[in-house]
Amino acid sequence: MYKVSEFSILTGLSKETLRYYAEVELLDPVFIDPANQYRYYDDGSYLLALLLGKLRGFGLTIQEMKIVMNDQSFTNLEGLLLEKKENIEIQI
Template identity: 65%
Template sequence: MYKVSEFSAMTGLSRDTLRYYDEIKLLEPARIDPSNGYRYYDNGSYVLAVLLVKLRSLGFTIQEMVSVMNDESFANLESLLLQKRARIQSQIDGLQAKMKDIDEFLASGRENDS
């Protein structure tokens, strides 16, 4: 079992984030000591925390992470990842179009200077 401070250091999740994840039932401690209220996490909690950190780094919202954790099926995670990937590709396409517009605008300005 790991104390909150140890678990925070292991996962990179702040104490506040761990408290919040516990409040919203996203990542609950494995055990809470009834005498002092201290929260303890185990190796299973660690695996879930690593998954949550990865999902956040991929831009998942809290609601999407809750959906993944509640569903627990790879099909749901795969679907969300494919949607996220499609959105990112769309953003890339939009940015590339803007870069092309900038290049064309700069080129037309150079032609007018000649």
């Protein structure tokens, strides 16, 4: 398991972002030590964090990211990415 600081380095997400993602229930730590409130993440969390980083890079909002993360089959992912692509093309 990884502490927040270690996990931040591994994923490229800041500690503040990880705390925020936990607050909005996008990426919860797998364990919080009751003695010191340290948050810990595991390898499964790593994959989810990478996905969240990519989704954010594609311009998805927090709400859109929640939709993707709550849909374990990722059926909405393609539609959201196509919508983002269209928005980018319009902006260009």
